[in-house]
Amino acid sequence: MKKRLEDHSVAAPLAKNLPLSNNQKLAPQGIHALSRTTPVSHIFVDEAQAALSSQRSPQPSVSKKVQPSGSLPLSAMSQVGASDRWLPRHMEETIRLSRKTKMTDVQPPPKAALAPAVATAKKYTTGPIDEIAQLSCSLLRQFVADPAGYASFLLDKFTTLQKDSYLLYLEAIDAFHESPLWQVYQQVVSDSLSQKQSIESLVSSKNPAYDGMTYPDFLSLVSVTSYLQI
Known part of the structure; x- marks a missing residue:
């Protein structure tokens, strides 16, 4: 042991x-x-x-930034000048957009250019009511040569409008009260009462305010007003 x-x-x-x-x-x-x-x-x-697993050390994964196909890196874009015409067209466009462009304020045009002068259109056509509103002694003589036909000319216009529409007939009467012919008629009657003169003597005086109205013209207007009761 x-x-x-x-x-x-x-x-x-x-x-x-x-x-x-x-x-x-x-x-x-x-x-x-x-x-x-x-x-x-x-x-x-x-x-x-x-032993092999102890010798191998894990390597950290590095993510690479993928550059789009057909484009240069930003560092290369900054070095490329505008005179480099050898680049493809789509690459030149990419470089041009990557650069900073100068912004300028947009100024509005002057007001005079925005609002040009508009010429007023003249009215060449008139309706029956417009014709009655523009009646005068001188214009009435252009339509009718004989003063004895003034009454029939005016009454035809009123009766035609009355048949078409009574509202148009009332508008025609209002237009006749605003016409220069009615204003002269009212002026002759007023002067005859104020001056205590006859109508015939007043219109024969050739007063320019009466627009050349004669005594037959005055009698024709009297017949029209009595018929229309205005």
């Missing part, structure tokens, strides 16, 4: 001085302890995988 212990104490330091193989250096002592029950080939495979 004592001899066996001595042999073991001598063999232990000798074993420490012996050179170790590569597999023995990589493998920990605990794994060799399992060699009694685990196959030796499996132990070495596990040791090799552990």
